Amino acid sequence: MSAPNHLSLYDQSAPVEYGSLLQFSDDPVACMRRLHSKYGDQAVLQDHGQRLVFVFSPELNRQVLSDSQIFQSQFFAVRGSRNSSQRRVTSGLLSQNGSEHRDTRRSLKDVFAKKALPGYHGIICRLTDELTRSWQTGSGCDLNSEMVQFMLRMTSALLFGLDDVEFAEKLGRLIDRWTHRNHEVGMGALVSAPQFAQAYDSLLQQAEELEHSIREMFSRHRSGHTDGLNILSLLMESAAGEQHISDDQLVGHATLLFAAAHLTTAHTFSWTLLLLSQHPQVLQKLKAELDTHVAGEIPRLEELENLHYLDAVIRESMRVLPASSYSQRITAQPVSLGNLHLNAGTPVIFSQYITHHRPDLYDQPDKFRPERWQALNPSPYAYLPFGAGPRMCIGAPLAMVEIRTALTIMLKRFHFQIEPMSTVNGHVISTMLGPTSPIHATLLPTTVLPTTVPIMGSIHSLVELPEQARVIAQRRAA
Numbered sequence: 001m002s003a004p005n006h007l008s009l010y011d012q013s014a015p016v017e018y019g020s021l022l023q024f025s026d027d028p029v030a031c032m033r034r035l036h037s038k039y040g041d042q043a044v045l046q047d048h049g050q051r052l053v054f055v056f057s058p059e060l061n062r063q064v065l066s067d068s069q070i071f072q073s074q075f076f077a078v079r080g081s082r083n084s085s086q087r088r089v090t091s092g093l094l095s096q097n098g099s100e101h102r103d104t105r106r107s108l109k110d111v112f113a114k115k116a117l118p119g120y121h122g123i124i125c126r127l128t129d130e131l132t133r134s135w136q137t138g139s140g141c142d143l144n145s146e147m148v149q150f151m152l153r154m155t156s157a158l159l160f161g162l163d164d165v166e167f168a169e170k171l172g173r174l175i176d177r178w179t180h181r182n183h184e185v186g187m188g189a190l191v192s193a194p195q196f197a198q199a200y201d202s203l204l205q206q207a208e209e210l211e212h213s214i215r216e217m218f219s220r221h222r223s224g225h226t227d228g229l230n231i232l233s234l235l236m237e238s239a240a241g242e243q244h245i246s247d248d249q250l251v252g253h254a255t256l257l258f259a260a261a262h263l264t265t266a267h268t269f270s271w272t273l274l275l276l277s278q279h280p281q282v283l284q285k286l287k288a289e290l291d292t293h294v295a296g297e298i299p300r301l302e303e304l305e306n307l308h309y310l311d312a313v314i315r316e317s318m319r320v321l322p323a324s325s326y327s328q329r330i331t332a333q334p335v336s337l338g339n340l341h342l343n344a345g346t347p348v349i350f351s352q353y354i355t356h357h358r359p360d361l362y363d364q365p366d367k368f369r370p371e372r373w374q375a376l377n378p379s380p381y382a383y384l385p386f387g388a389g390p391r392m393c394i395g396a397p398l399a400m401v402e403i404r405t406a407l408t409i410m411l412k413r414f415h416f417q418i419e420p421m422s423t424v425n426g427h428v429i430s431t432m433l434g435p436t437s438p439i440h441a442t443l444l445p446t447t448v449l450p451t452t453v454p455i456m457g458s459i460h461s462l463v464e465l466p467e468q469a470r471v472i473a474q475r476r477a478a
């Protein structure tokens, strides 16, 4: 558990707000938006002896993200005892720092390198083809659950070579439940809330169940029950070669990779499809690009290179509704950050959502406007959906191929009409911003463009949708 943290302030006008840290864990985006609008680039939320420090500007993001010696990762507040499952399942990259982190990144480099991507492209095409063949024009679906199921299957195939939907779902459930519990217990440790301490035992138990399933998957692997190119096989091969990776280490890698990959990508798909469906003029322009540059329904890898408007759409979707909404570091030694002096052990939070919604960086920042990317080239610390610096997402190139390829196939076959007056809620769970309600839609043929329809829900507090989506919804709410 983390010790109380300390900070001293250079001046009395320091941006400190006194209040419960639970307001942050309950609704991180609302809390950070408020702190940013009240205090600017830097803020401190203080609850008795505990403080969270927030940075919201590209320059402070740069300092926090580029200096990994001082601003260290402590993603899992609870590591468990030395020989526990919790220790092993949390032993992946996010718990590592310094030379250990650098060496692990090096050992994972090849399986995520650009040259490995063509091998994954075929699997992505096959699974998206199967998904879209199960859809029918005129029928209804919940885009959120479709994308979550789809990415469970895709992630399990790409990472582990498993095409076993039941197993993928079970693993996904175990990982999501465990990730959520980690977050609760971590926050509980920070705010010393007694109700969270109860969650500790169940966290350890969930880690044991999870480790058991991961090892079961290793056995399937070793007995040849897997299919096609996959990341685990490549890691096992390198473990058998000159780089030694033990099974205990593989447990940590496998858990982290699955947890980091499936929901982030699923949320990005859901948000992008929702935004496109509510902005038909953007969809129309994208359709024209896909018709011009992609000959069949399944894009070849080199065809994806020419889809500049698709890239702008994805970039804009990940700006306005970033699946990774914030992340945290902990100071390893005393350091000056802006006008604060922080002692060792202080948690520092940076936020993609807040940085991406700064009006000084992005004109009308709450609006979805892919056209802005024609004339925009922000620094890596002003636009950071995959993070930045030495801990930048190692799976970003793979995620981008998944998103480009699968979106192209989906949109070559269907458009989506969002159900009028349906409710779309979005919320941060753990650190991920995703839909927390169904996204009800009807499948249209691509000869028909969807219309913007009024919808309700907390989506309106996250992104400014077109008038037609908002006005009636607000009238109804009133």
Ligand code: HEM
Binding pocket: 073, 093, 094, 105, 256, 257, 260, 261, 262, 264, 265, 268, 323, 324, 327, 328, 384, 385, 386, 387, 388, 390, 391, 392, 393, 394, 395, 396, 398, 399
């Ligand atoms: C749209 C999809 C994705 C998004 C938005 C995303 C976002 C991020 C972000 C923001 C970070 C940095 C966190 C920090 O600095 O604290 C990160 C790290 C990471 N991501 Fe992703 N990610 C995505 C997909 C993936 C995929 C597909 C994989 C693997 C197959 C993956 C594996 C990882 C790993 C292992 C790390 C830790 C890197 C380190 O600490 O060195 N991610 N991701």
